[in-house]
């Protein structure tokens with residue numbers, strides 16, 4: 001009663017009759033005098049509002065320092081990005097496991113979030129199990145600590161009869177500072193509280209847990225969450241205004257939703273992200289030195305992490321009891337308490353716990369508890385000793401709540417200023433034994449906060465179910481995003497068996513195409529090139545190179561003999577779209593389409609298909625009547641590329657183009673080519689035109705809805721299906737279709753389908769190469785998207801990069817499967833167990849994409865292990881090859 005009176009400063013109103021009035025007045029005065037005497041002794045711990053405002057201002061300054069990339073390293077408030085970008089939005093759903101490590105209790109939980117039919121609100125069911133955490137594990141080998149976590153997790157699954165076979169998404173609440181670059185990744189910066197397990201600092205805690213878990217359980221660790229973040233999300237489940245998480249427990253810390261544009265350590269400037277302030281370290285640089293007392297210094301010196309966690313050691317449960325003990329010990333040594341008689345117990349570290357402090361400050365039984373506790377310390381307390389010690393507790397715990405209030409005030413002010421609000425309405429989710437169990441802590445804190453930030457309407461919500469419900473929410477979001485994303489991208493992931501079957505289908509296409517009167521979509525066009533160059537070629541030749549990204553005119557000088565060489569001069573000419581899709585007459589000579597067959601890629605000039613292009617070119621040259629050329633050869637770019645490379649490497653018998661289009665040629669045995677009038681040479685180069693594979697539906701099982709959309713919008717609907725899965729003209733469009741779908745489903749670009757995203761051809765394949773380059777930071781991905789008029793967040797950039805990767809990887813694998821079919825056919829043609837062969841390659845996709853060539857080569861190795869394939873990049877383009885072919889043809893004409 002008296003104590004409450006003192007606390008609230010209105011004692012005299014309670015006692016009506018004169019005698020008891022005098023008694024209570026006496027008691028009050030006695031109480032006050034003792035308290036005042038303690039107040040004087042602990043003057044340095046009694047912080048008034050100006051001091052709190054001063055601390056709050058220092059705190060705000062340090063927050064800014066921590067948010068800025070330049071000063072973060074020096075900042076004590078590490079302001080760690082958590083990659084949690086939104087509070088629960090009602091769509092979370094599913095069953096999740098959660099591990100809660102770092103608080104006073106180590107818990108394993110299962111959280112079921114369900115949307116029941118006909119009910120607006122989702123229900124959350126939780127089952128949990130607390131497991132012991134032997135002290136030696138906290139300071140032993142880190143792997144043993146995580147092995148213990150894994151054993152408890154297994155025990156939990158068995159106990160709760162949760163299937164071990166089923167894959168369980170898991171959210172890991174880990175209450176220590178972690179540097180995170182993603183939700184499912186976090187490097188431990190340092191231990192705190194009473195944890196000091198060896199070998200884990202700097203390690204990824206998600207991987208560490210995954211490695212520990214692997215035995216006999218199928219658990220997918222999807223999110224690493226700090227307990228403050230888990231607490232904010234838990235309270236955010238019921239209160240959308242909850243954007244701050246606060247822990248006052250064994251340790252102390254806070255997180256809040258910061259504007260992304262202020263977080264330098266994360267790319268993106270739209271929206272918000274939750275930042276884990278790790279405020280326990282505030283003061284580690286001396287910023288609180290003028291408020292530190294000798295007791296704080298003693299606590300720090302005796303701790304397992306001296307010099308670290310300055311604020312935490314003034315505030316949190318691991319230290320409050322010890323602070324009280326040190327104060328009481330000092331006062332006793334000074335003869336101010338217990339007549340100066342110090343006991344061993346009082347000298348013993350940890351003998352007064354924070355639970356004791358809470359008990360001593362109980363309204364009703366506080367003094368009695370104090371007496372009992374002091375007796376337990378073998379002390380013989382007088383009544384005023386008890387009052388004094390109780391008041392020491394009050395001063396110590398009051399300072400704690402005041403310091404927390406100062407930190408919170410800094411955070412709330414920053415949020416209000418970020419949002420340019422006059423008044424901020426916000427909820428703070430709280431957890432931790434000190435806040436929960438100390439009788440007056442919460443009230444004191446609320447009061448001081450409201451005094452320090454009157455322009456913030458703050459609601460405090462105690463987290464009833466710990467931080468794991470929140471961790472489950474974060475995991476649910478992660479799972480949903482990942483699942484949806486993976487779902488869209490899973491159709492691009494081809495298994496080894498699927499690739500083997502594509503190889504077999506390509507092989508079947510090659511075989512069928514060689515048949516006379518075949519209708520195989522793989523045209524297998526004879527090139528009439530019977531052998532590769534042998535160095536005897538010589539002469540000066542013109543060459544035209546039409547069909548790739550650039551149209552080139554070349555002059556090629558070939559010298560034979562010892563000083564054999566090929567020198568060429570070339571000039572690039574743009575081909576305006578209106579000519580590509582105008583009349584045939586407006587262009588021609590030696591080019592790279594299935595001559596007198598069909599246009600492919602971006603070409604659609606009229607009156608060409610089915611006509612002899614050599615004639616058309618001759619006509620065109622005649623129409624100009626300015627010069628005379630003798631068109632000797634028409635060569636497909638694959639053949640030109642093979643010849644050009646074969647000039648360097650005689651083993652080169654395959655030409656591959658992975659560029660705007662996609663195609664391959666190779667030296668086939670004449671006996672296998674059923675087409676008429678092909679002479680008695682041994683081999684001939686066949687232009688496969690493999691781009692047509694799938695026109696008969698043989699690829700429909702791997703073709704996705706996105707590919708069909710690209711085909712529908714192309715100028716040659718239903719044609720070149722393999723090409724549309726593998727070549728540069730289309731990959732960007734496939735990516736655009738996937739991004740469009742993900743955006744329409746709200747998984748990307750905040751669901752905003754912009755005109756840019758709807759514009760065919762806007763996502764050129766060159767962007768894939770740029771976006772997938774390992775050197776490119778997410779920021780640059782964002783600037784590419786920006787350039788395309790697509791405003792994106794950092795998560796968006798990650799998703800776009802993943803989509804580009806999935807589409808280009810599939811393209812490279814499919815080309816690899818096709819190439820495996822070709823090299824295995826050549827090997828079998830020649831009855832070889834092993835084939836050594838070189839592929840001449842050209843094309844911007846193969847040359848410029850960071851991973852395409854590697855993935856293609858790896859796929860060939862996997863699907864054609866008996867073929868040792870060397871890849872030779874064609875430096876000079878296929879024009880050189882065309883000139884070499886012309887030289888051979890010329891010489892053959894002369895010899896005939």
Ligand code: 0WK
Nearest residue numbers: 103104227249250432433466467
């Ligand atoms: C309960 C939460 C846990 C957090 C703890 C903090 O579930 O994640 O670490 O509160 O309070 P303490 O147990 O340290 O007092």
Ligand code: 0WK
Nearest residue numbers: 548549637659660843844877878
């Ligand atoms: C360069 C060759 C040309 C071929 C082109 C293919 O000289 O004949 O068509 O490569 O690559 P793209 O330019 O389509 O990427």
Ligand code: BGC
Nearest residue numbers: 175176177192247251252253
């Ligand atoms: C840790 C924080 C944690 C806090 C509360 C501190 O020691 O560094 O990560 O949130 O304790 O558990």
Ligand code: BGC
Nearest residue numbers: 592593594600657661662663
């Ligand atoms: C054409 C081929 C050419 C390939 C690479 C395809 O569209 O049909 O003839 O080799 O593109 O340029």
